[in-house]
Amino acid sequence: MTKFDKSIDKKLVSAGHSTLQRRFYEIRNNKVFELFVIAIIIFSALMIGAHSYQISATAMSILSILDIAITVIFLTEIIIRFIGEPDKKRFFHNFWNIFDTFIVLVSLIPVEDSEIAYLGRLVRIFRVLRMVSIIPELRILINSLVKALPQLGYVMLLMFIIFYIYAAVGTTFFAGINPELWGDISISLLTLFRVMTFEDWTDVMYESMTVYPLSWIYYLTFIFFTAFAFLNMVIGIVVNVLEQERQIEADLNNNEAQQPTMQELQLQIAEIKTLLMQQQKNR
The missing domain is CATH 1.20.120.350 (Voltage-gated potassium channels. Chain C)
Incomplete structure (x- = not known):
């Protein structure tokens, strides 16, 4: 040969x-x-x-x-x-x-x-x-959450600081009212999480108001900071990153839509060359 x-x-x-x-x-x-x-x-x-x-x-x-x-x-x-x-x-x-x-x-x-x-x-x-x-939309959601984590970390840190301050205040004033909810700072953190998620939080508030009538200010300000302000900040960050990821994905799809055409042309050229060589060989 x-x-x-x-x-x-x-x-x-x-x-x-x-x-x-x-x-x-x-x-x-x-x-x-x-x-x-x-x-x-x-x-x-x-x-x-x-x-x-x-x-x-x-x-x-x-x-x-x-x-x-x-x-x-x-x-x-x-x-x-x-x-x-x-x-x-x-x-x-x-x-x-x-x-x-x-x-x-x-x-x-x-x-x-x-x-x-x-x-x-x-x-x-x-x-x-x-x-x-497999599903591009799900990939975009996961990628958005991962990329949003650095920004969310600072929001979570600030939220923890607010939680800790309110838990310390709650333990100081409400431990004598209900030790099961405010006995120490760790239990107070769990109680505040319950308040933030609106799980029977009014029962906790009315119990405190029996001794401290103005304690409703404590609960309402905490809910405003956590449930309204910080959670909306989290949603805003995720939505912003999600929009950026959608734009990136759209740009990539546009580039990929052009790439297969070039690849097919190269493959067709290679096949034509092969056919020409086969004809030369047959001769």
Whole structure:
């Protein structure tokens, strides 16, 4: 075989691989394929719930077979996504790709009647979270919450300071009225959390007002700071970050909408070159 023939064979292999990659890329971005994977994830979640009931041995065997089939489907899906990735070096730069791969690989480990059976079942429960990696809207929500954490941390710190001050005041004045609610500062913090969530907070307030008639000022100011001011700040931060994430996602989608077209052109050019080389070889 001449060097020219070897070069042709290499390009044929390369063209075949590119065609396979293009097909897997199309499958990965197909809505039907995406809906199928979502349906399998939902079915997997229902199976997890079925294990919590008292079922017969036959039904348990069927569930075990279905669990194996679901794991195989998930493994196939990961392989399709990896092969269809244009830049495979960046496949594992995405956190969700790492998460999906980890869940699938751990699911492959046989755990029945073993010491790590509980760990395996726990991982199978987390397979439901794969819904987040499949549905873009859920990914945007999770990414927004994660990116908002640094800003939320300062709000939470300020809220804790307010909680601590009010808990110290409540312990000082109300411990003699009801030690079960205001006996020490840790219990007072729990009581204030109850007040902030409006869980029978009026009962706590009226009990204090029997001794301190103006204690309603204490409760109303605390509710204003926590339930109204700080919680609205938290919502505002999350909504702001969410809007930024939606804009970033929209920009990425616009870029990706143009990228497949260029990739298809490159693949078509490679196939044309291969056909021309085949014709030259036949001559």
